[in-house]
Amino acid sequence: MSKSYPTLTLKEINDMRHCIGLDRQAPYRRNNLLFYKPYRNAFLTSVNGPDFILWQHLESLELACRPSGPESRTFSLTDDGFELLSAYMDVTFVFPKEKKGAPSK
Numbered sequence: 001m002s003k004s005y006p007t008l009t010l011k012e013i014n015d016m017r018h019c020i021g022l023d024r025q026a027p028y029r030r031n032n033l034l035f036y037k038p039y040r041n042a043f044l045t046s047v048n049g050p051d052f053i054l055w056q057h058l059e060s061l062e063l064a065c066r067p068s069g070p071e072s073r074t075f076s077l078t079d080d081g082f083e084l085l086s087a088y089m090d091v092t093f094v095f096p097k098e099k100k101g102a103p104s105k
Helices: 010-019 050-060 079-089
Strands: 028-030 033-036 074-077 091-093
Touching: 010 050, 010 074, 010 079, 050 074, 074 079, 079 091
Parallel strands: 033 091
Antiparallel strands: 028 033
């Protein structure tokens, strides 16, 4: 059974790409598949600006969160956000493996 994804606007997709640096670095190709290793996961907005409202919407869809608390203007993608962006862009995200003995999340 396939998972149902919310429909996003082009602006939302582009902001999600910018959040993880995908707008500055191209994914690499291996075995005819695209892969990308995010080097950041943060998007800073102004208070009550259009970006803030857009990211609040992404947060309501559980695609983004504010790691520093509900008063923060900095948003990050959640695992669901990465999964949705992966489906939209047809890119597999590569994350560094946790160091041995590190606590799992």
